[in-house]
Amino acid sequence: MGFVMINGSVDQERVFLADIIIKIQSALSLLEDIVAGYKDELREANVALWGYTRDPDPDIDTIVHRVEYERQLNVIADAGERSLKQRQRLFRMLKSPYFGRVDFRDEWTSGPESDPYYIGIHSFVDEDSLEVLIHDWRAPISGMFYDFELGHAFYTAPVGKIDGELTAKRQYQITQGGLEFFIDTSLTINDDVLQRALVGKSGDHMKNIVETIQREQNAIIRNDDAEVLIIQGVAGSGKTSVALHRAAYMLYKYKDTLKSSDILIISPSNVFANYIADVLPQLGEEPPAETDMDSIAARELENVCKLQTRYEQAVLAVEAGDKRLAERMRWKSRIELISELDEFIASLAQTRFSPREIVVDNHKVSHEYISRRYEQYHKHPLRRRLDMIYSDIREDIRAQRSAGFINKWSGVIRQELDSMLDIRSLLTTYEEFYRFIGKPGYFRRAGKKKPEYSDAFPIIYLKAAIDGINISKNVKHVIIDEMQDYAPIEYAVLSMMFPCKATILGDRLQLASPQGSTNDDIRFIYSGAEYIDMVKSYRSTYEIAKFASRIIPNDRLICVERHGVEPSIIACGSDVGILDHLADIAEKHIGQSTLGIICKTSDQAASFYKLLIERGIETVLLKESGKVITSSVMITTPLVVKGLEFDSVAIPCADSVNYSSDIDRQLLYIACTRAMHELTLLHTGEFTGLVEM
Numbered sequence: 001m002g003f004v005m006i007n008g009s010v011d012q013e014r015v016f017l018a019d020i021i022i023k024i025q026s027a028l029s030l031l032e033d034i035v036a037g038y039k040d041e042l043r044e045a046n047v048a049l050w051g052y053t054r055d056p057d058p059d060i061d062t063i064v065h066r067v068e069y070e071r072q073l074n075v076i077a078d079a080g081e082r083s084l085k086q087r088q089r090l091f092r093m094l095k096s097p098y099f100g101r102v103d104f105r106d107e108w109t110s111g112p113e114s115d116p117y118y119i120g121i122h123s124f125v126d127e128d129s130l131e132v133l134i135h136d137w138r139a140p141i142s143g144m145f146y147d148f149e150l151g152h153a154f155y156t157a158p159v160g161k162i163d164g165e166l167t168a169k170r171q172y173q174i175t176q177g178g179l180e181f182f183i184d185t186s187l188t189i190n191d192d193v194l195q196r197a198l199v200g201k202s203g204d205h206m207k208n209i210v211e212t213i214q215r216e217q218n219a220i221i222r223n224d225d226a227e228v229l230i231i232q233g234v235a236g237s238g239k240t241s242v243a244l245h246r247a248a249y250m251l252y253k254y255k256d257t258l259k260s261s262d263i264l265i266i267s268p269s270n271v272f273a274n275y276i277a278d279v280l281p282q283l284g285e286e287p288p289a290e291t292d293m294d295s296i297a298a299r300e301l302e303n304v305c306k307l308q309t310r311y312e313q314a315v316l317a318v319e320a321g322d323k324r325l326a327e328r329m330r331w332k333s334r335i336e337l338i339s340e341l342d343e344f345i346a347s348l349a350q351t352r353f354s355p356r357e358i359v360v361d362n363h364k365v366s367h368e369y370i371s372r373r374y375e376q377y378h379k380h381p382l383r384r385r386l387d388m389i390y391s392d393i394r395e396d397i398r399a400q401r402s403a404g405f406i407n408k409w410s411g412v413i414r415q416e417l418d419s420m421l422d423i424r425s426l427l428t429t430y431e432e433f434y435r436f437i438g439k440p441g442y443f444r445r446a447g448k449k450k451p452e453y454s455d456a457f458p459i460i461y462l463k464a465a466i467d468g469i470n471i472s473k474n475v476k477h478v479i480i481d482e483m484q485d486y487a488p489i490e491y492a493v494l495s496m497m498f499p500c501k502a503t504i505l506g507d508r509l510q511l512a513s514p515q516g517s518t519n520d521d522i523r524f525i526y527s528g529a530e531y532i533d534m535v536k537s538y539r540s541t542y543e544i545a546k547f548a549s550r551i552i553p554n555d556r557l558i559c560v561e562r563h564g565v566e567p568s569i570i571a572c573g574s575d576v577g578i579l580d581h582l583a584d585i586a587e588k589h590i591g592q593s594t595l596g597i598i599c600k601t602s603d604q605a606a607s608f609y610k611l612l613i614e615r616g617i618e619t620v621l622l623k624e625s626g627k628v629i630t631s632s633v634m635i636t637t638p639l640v641v642k643g644l645e646f647d648s649v650a651i652p653c654a655d656s657v658n659y660s661s662d663i664d665r666q667l668l669y670i671a672c673t674r675a676m677h678e679l680t681l682l683h684t685g686e687f688t689g690l691v692e693m
Contacts, residue, residue: 236539596646
């Protein structure tokens with residue numbers, strides 16, 4: 001195991017912990033007084049401000065006092081908010097102040113003694129000596145806990161690289177302020193500690209992983225050099241956790257220039273967004289902004305058309321088996337669609353603009369002038385080129401004519417310019433694109449003025465070239481999860497909308513729709529991006545992970561050696577037999593652990609939900625539009641459950657009819673890889689041939 005002994009007995013560790021708890025309680029008590037003081041100041045300032053705001057006809061002194069009290073209120077409120085957040089952090093620290101310790105002797109230290117550094121989720125400074133008693137896990141010195149075994153080690157401080165020797169390492173389990181155990185080890189993260197974390201029960205929200213971050217994960221978390229980082233991670237590799245912890249690390253390192261509100265997470269569903277919502281708050285950070293591709297598209301095309309949602313389209317293509325829709329989705333997922341749209345846009349720019357001379361009251365604007373300006377502004381959207389030409393003409397007139405002339409003729413000039421660009425509505429122009437490339441049958445409406453979802457981002461791409469789109473100046477880092485589900489054209493639009501740092505993550509093997517991207521597609525759009533493979537799976541037992549690899553082989557997969565029971569394949573005599581088994585499994589989990597009953601389709605999920613409810617089984621039907629609800633038993637589908645995990649998973653109707661196609665293979669793989677400890681597949685008739693036997 002690589003155990004070592006650190007100086008300090010169990011009793012000494014308990015004394016140190018008790019001392020830390022006392023100091024935290026003291027700091028909390030002081031903060032309580034500070035918060036109470038801010039409340040009093042806030043109340044007094046409000047009363048004073050109220051007195052000045054009641055005056056219906058204030059003089060200059062009253063206005064000055066009112067502004068001053070408003071400023072005071074803002075200052076007091078901000079300071080009080082900071083104190084409240086610090087109090088929350090200290091309350092959390094009372095339960096478990098730290099989880100690790102490294103003993104480090106730097107190269108300038110004489111003698112054999114090393115200095116101990118305790119590591120926790122948050123830092124803690126002694127209020128009297130100002131000594132850092134606990135270091136934040138994101139601090140430079142804390143990185144040695146994750147990155148080094150005993151021997152030579154280093155960290156990078158503000159003054160530069162600090163070399164030295166890591167002489168010891170200790171890991172703690174502290175619960176409710178009590179020391180349960182500690183382990184002395186030379187390893188990066190002791191396997192016993194990792195195993196204890198992995199065998200734990202799942203919950204209704206994702207948990208932070210600061211106590212068990214692995215070396216390869218830590219390298220990704222602390223990578224703040226890459227402008228764009230693309231993470232391809234196998235199921236259960238912790239890629240989403242790593243991306244969120246990376247965000248927390250950057251918020252710590254760049255606290256003066258980066259706020260949580262500067263980070264945007266693009267989630268695949270409401271369920272997933274809710275599931276990950278607590279991770280950053282657990283780490284002491286405010287939750288970042290969150291959205292999804294449906295919301296982005298709806299906002300951008302609000303005045304253009306309504307849209308089919310991503311989920312609605314996926315249900316039709318995957319669950320209902322609409323083969324023609326699936327073909328259109330695949331076709332619109334080609335990287336070549338971007339260049340085809342570019343060719344069409346270039347054609348519009350050349351053929352739809354007809355410059356001509358403008359004459360108003362003997363003032364002439366030549367055809368050549370307008371044409372030259374139009375070409376000069378070729379990097380801008382077509383209609384914005386007209387705006388810029390119009391501004392240029394106004395400036396030229398201002399130098400020659402009176403303001404009255406400008407006011408009288410501006411509207412006429414604008415009208416003349418607009419008439420030179422022959423482009424009709426965005427939807428009509430988009431429909432022309434398919435005739436332009438000889439594919440008129442690939443544009444289908446899901447309803448009146450309601451394009452299919454796979455057309456949403458091609459339309460936005462066209463809008464960017466004609467009218468322009470919203471480009472975010474506030475988002476400084478965007479996190480895109482389930483990257484394999486988004487088509488290249490979607491990434492082309494996202495790269496325009498969010499010209500900032502990005503973390504893009506997903507797993508090509510978990511593509512559950514005809515629409516999506518390959519890793520090469522994404523790397524082509526984000527040229528210069530850093531690419532990382534995460535091949536070690538932590539979620540599932542060795543037996544479950546190996547079973548899943550019989551559905552979709554992955555030679556690069558590394559399974560953590562955590563063993564459990566073999567997945568069960570149970571043949572049932574009838575559908576009632578499947579229901580009986582589901583009821584038995586569910587009753588074992590109620591109030592004990594989480595069970596995900598994952599059906600192939602939403603109709604199947606709704607049917608089993610109704611039947612189990614009728615049998616008195618307490619369960620929740622988890623839908624795409626809903627939130628993760630605290631419940632032992634949840635019934636859902638692979639399209640909804642991506643990114644989530646359960647202690648146990650049961651898959652009904654795992655027969656050769658229900659699971660037979662390539663898409664079915666992806667769905668079955670996703671369902672199986674949600675299981676942490678137990679996996680059961682139930683079927684009538686012949687078992688699916690998608691599992692290699």
